[in-house]
Amino acid sequence: MALAAVFARLFGDDPPIEFRAYDGSRCGSSGSPAAIVVNSPLALAHLAAAPGELGLARAYVNGHIEVLGDMYTALAAFPSFRVSDIPWKLRAELAARLVGYRFWWPVQPPPQENRGNSGRRHSKRRDSESISYHYDVSNLFYEWVLGPSMTYTCAVFEHGDATLEQAQYAKHDLVARKLGLTEGMRLLDIGAGWGGMVLHAAEHYGVRAVGVTLSRSQAEWAQRVIADRGLSELAEVRHQDYRDVPETDFDAVSSIGLTEHIGRQQLPSYFRFLRGKLRPGGKLLNHCITRPDSSYPARTGKFISRYVFPDGELEPPGELMSRMHDSGLEVRHEENLREHYALTLAGWCANLDRNWDKAVAEVGHGRARVWRLYMAASRLAFERDQIQLHQMLGVRSEGTISPMPLRPDW
Known part of the structure; x- marks a missing residue:
């Protein structure tokens, strides 16, 4: 046949x-x-x-x-x-x-496939290996895909014809305003990537910002940009596990695109740890991809887990909200931005197509194909409500009147 x-x-x-x-x-x-x-x-x-x-x-x-x-x-x-x-x-x-x-015709998996990292799932060493697999690819490759913002998380499109750069600026500014950042405050940004949130908080709000990432190449890139912009006295991005951050009494914590790598079993300790980093009245903004409900497993499918995000897990929004409350973080605002992530991915796909030949020369044909497939498939999944993107704002209120405005002012 x-x-x-x-x-x-x-x-x-x-x-x-x-x-x-x-x-x-x-x-x-x-x-x-x-x-x-x-x-x-x-x-x-x-x-x-x-x-x-x-x-x-x-x-x-x-x-x-x-x-x-x-x-x-x-x-x-x-x-x-x-x-x-x-x-x-x-x-x-x-x-x-x-x-x-x-x-x-016996075949072997492509060399780009991750067949599993060593050690206990979500141990510090294994998490470091998983993050390095995806993010320590090539900063130049990511510059071509992500554009000048070097921001690898969902943007916020204030209008339909906004550019990707405008939308990424709007996302960082929305996070800053939800957290109520003002000059002199201290911000901890975990899963800081190439430092987008840290740079925004320091440059536009005068905030003393510390970011941490498990990707060494991200931290090195971010530190160079911080120095180039003359922000070294306010901003820092470290190559460090968030669990090893020694400082406390932050006015705010932002976690933008990290929770997907935490794992369900670690959620209680994750939120307790972040609460412990906040001063009383401090705020946490948790921004992450979720699954719409609990009807299917948290662990990602075989393609995503072996080629994109090893050990990734997506929780339903209700699970995240419950774990935040259980840890002593009062959730005061929540919104679903899944359509915005579809638009963000459309921008990244267009960037990759525009820079295809350079991208292939930089990272190889196989890895470029992985990104082409996974980003287009993810865009479709957000459009079809197969995955979502939720921002949740929590406050360490200590059982008293919280510092939140009576109505959102952002």
């Missing part, structure tokens, strides 16, 4: 995207905005070795499957189905067909 015929049996005779295969078969309209091309029998060997998203990802990262046109357009047009939707007879035929490929 020709490969295109298999595709047609799975998705219908007139799929919204074009499908081409190395055996010369094809289906779908040649004028489709995107096309999936199976370049080699090795693509089917990957599917035989790891059916589902992992096998498809391996085949794409290795170049045995190609996506022509915009990746997001291809993923959005691709019919959504589950294995259980495929009739048993067709599933048996597919399994029988793939067995031969697995036997005659």
